[in-house]
Amino acid sequence: MSGNVRIELPQARKDSHLRSGGPAITVRNLDKSYDDNHVLDDLSFDFERGKVYVIMGPSGCGKSTLLRQMIGAEHPDAGEVLIDGIDIHSNSRRLRDEARRKFGVLFQSSALLNGLTVAENVALPIQRHTDLPQSTIDLMVKLKLELVGMGNALDKYPYEISGGMKKRAGLARAIALDPAIVFYDEPSAGLDPVMIGVIDKLIKDPTSKLGITSVVITHEMPSIFRIADEVLMLWNGRFVFRGTPEALRNSTDPLVRQFLKGDPEGPIGAPRQLSELSERLIGPSARDARSATP
Amino acid sequence: MAAPTKLISDLGALVNRYIEVLGAAVKFGGAAIWYGVRGIFNRRIYPRHDLIVHMDYTGARSTPIMVLLGFLVGASLVIQTTPSIARYGPAELVAGVVGVSVLRTLGPLLAAIIFAGRVGAGFTAELGTMAVSEEILALDTMGIHPVGYLVAPRFLAAVLMLPACTVLFDLSALIGGYLAGTMQFNISHESWMDVTKQFVNLSNFTFGLAKSVVFAIIITLVCCYKGFTVRGSGMEVGRATMQAIVISLILIIFSDFVMSMVYNFLSKLGIVE
Numbered sequence: 001m002s003g004n005v006r007i008e009l010p011q012a013r014k015d016s017h018l019r020s021g022g023p024a025i026t027v028r029n030l031d032k033s034y035d036d037n038h039v040l041d042d043l044s045f046d047f048e049r050g051k052v053y054v055i056m057g058p059s060g061c062g063k064s065t066l067l068r069q070m071i072g073a074e075h076p077d078a079g080e081v082l083i084d085g086i087d088i089h090s091n092s093r094r095l096r097d098e099a100r101r102k103f104g105v106l107f108q109s110s111a112l113l114n115g116l117t118v119a120e121n122v123a124l125p126i127q128r129h130t131d132l133p134q135s136t137i138d139l140m141v142k143l144k145l146e147l148v149g150m151g152n153a154l155d156k157y158p159y160e161i162s163g164g165m166k167k168r169a170g171l172a173r174a175i176a177l178d179p180a181i182v183f184y185d186e187p188s189a190g191l192d193p194v195m196i197g198v199i200d201k202l203i204k205d206p207t208s209k210l211g212i213t214s215v216v217i218t219h220e221m222p223s224i225f226r227i228a229d230e231v232l233m234l235w236n237g238r239f240v241f242r243g244t245p246e247a248l249r250n251s252t253d254p255l256v257r258q259f260l261k262g263d264p265e266g267p268i269g270a271p272r273q274l275s276e277l278s279e280r281l282i283g284p285s286a287r288d289a290r291s292a293t294p
Numbered sequence: 295m296a297a298p299t300k301l302i303s304d305l306g307a308l309v310n311r312y313i314e315v316l317g318a319a320v321k322f323g324g325a326a327i328w329y330g331v332r333g334i335f336n337r338r339i340y341p342r343h344d345l346i347v348h349m350d351y352t353g354a355r356s357t358p359i360m361v362l363l364g365f366l367v368g369a370s371l372v373i374q375t376t377p378s379i380a381r382y383g384p385a386e387l388v389a390g391v392v393g394v395s396v397l398r399t400l401g402p403l404l405a406a407i408i409f410a411g412r413v414g415a416g417f418t419a420e421l422g423t424m425a426v427s428e429e430i431l432a433l434d435t436m437g438i439h440p441v442g443y444l445v446a447p448r449f450l451a452a453v454l455m456l457p458a459c460t461v462l463f464d465l466s467a468l469i470g471g472y473l474a475g476t477m478q479f480n481i482s483h484e485s486w487m488d489v490t491k492q493f494v495n496l497s498n499f500t501f502g503l504a505k506s507v508v509f510a511i512i513i514t515l516v517c518c519y520k521g522f523t524v525r526g527s528g529m530e531v532g533r534a535t536m537q538a539i540v541i542s543l544i545l546i547i548f549s550d551f552v553m554s555m556v557y558n559f560l561s562k563l564g565i566v567e
Binding site: 071072073097100101103104105107108109111112113114124125127128129173 | 436
């Protein structure tokens, strides 16, 4: 019976619910260190509304740290993050909550609450932030889950579904309150290529249809070229590239080139390069012998 | 000269770190109590259903272990102390020893230790796993206070249920003691009851019950805090659970000692019985 229910998807809503005409996200002079490790170094940028921004960079370059500062999960050492003009690290819990209502987050692990069903997970932010009757909440939940193709898994628990389904359920929860901004932390990690394509479409479609601003942390190259309006590459706590996917493809920057080609030799040091390893194990003669070989 | 300076600075850093952790733990405890009380009136802080689930898990499901162990502790106490008592006086005095020691100390203390092992460890493991899998962070980014949503119902459930478990434990221990005394050492029902009435008064029971409330607060806050602060992998969850139980046990036994001292002091002043 439920398979025959037709649900109208929400109409395009270009205005979202950003109040100001300014950027969706503003980051000013962001600085973050862990002990002696300077992870974010005086970062400043703006993200306009209605675009997909991809932040990429080698592992350990500070992508996740940047995301954690942007969603207010960690306090920066210096600088500020404004979500639609509101400081996400404000001392006032009311202001922080107001900023948080403007965005949803799809976590790398999906972060669904394991004690709740998929439907209850999606209902959670709606119950917390609205006074809607349960019947309306149920309808909204079904609508969001249909949107991500999960209409048949409402009563399943997170541990009963696959990784791809968890990602989609996590996305349904992230967009439950129609946020103006959605953050995605490595949305394609651990998924097969078809599921990556599905997730990419789910990122791209709402952005163009509903005017949502999407910030995606990933290093999945095909995804980047499929979804990004703008790409930012983070390296040593700073952005070394910002531009369109086309500009990324044509970039001559050695860092960008090495990252795109996946070359282990280059300015981005691989954990331990082969030449260095052989030199350490066999001695400098190994390198000399190799270079002497015609 | 460098070594003493380094020693002082290391010591300073250590003290600083402990004060920081203590501050965070006190803030955490304050939030748990605040949201626990507020949640009674505001259904948005945590679902009412969660409180019932935790009361069932912490209380109702602890019943068999409390009854069984209470009974055995009471019976063993009588079996092991009666011969010594009988050497110096009438054996039925054991009824008084069992009554007072079970109600004042053994009951609340052992019930709390069992509760920490059964319920507290569960809290740390559950919340630690949620912390590692970013579920706590997800709640926070949804604007749902994680302490209010996750800790407050556990806190309320434990504060209500540990005293209930203590009553069950006390009762079972007294029955176990009574059966061992009357059946093993042929003490008559009447003399057992007479001695019990002479030794035991209501304040023994209420003091034990008050202690169990303090123990419940200690267990929940320590175990939930250790769970919340787990970082890294699943292995850390195991380590945090072990630490939570060790800290809980130390604090329970230490606070029992402090409360006994305070009670004795008040009793000398005639403020309590």
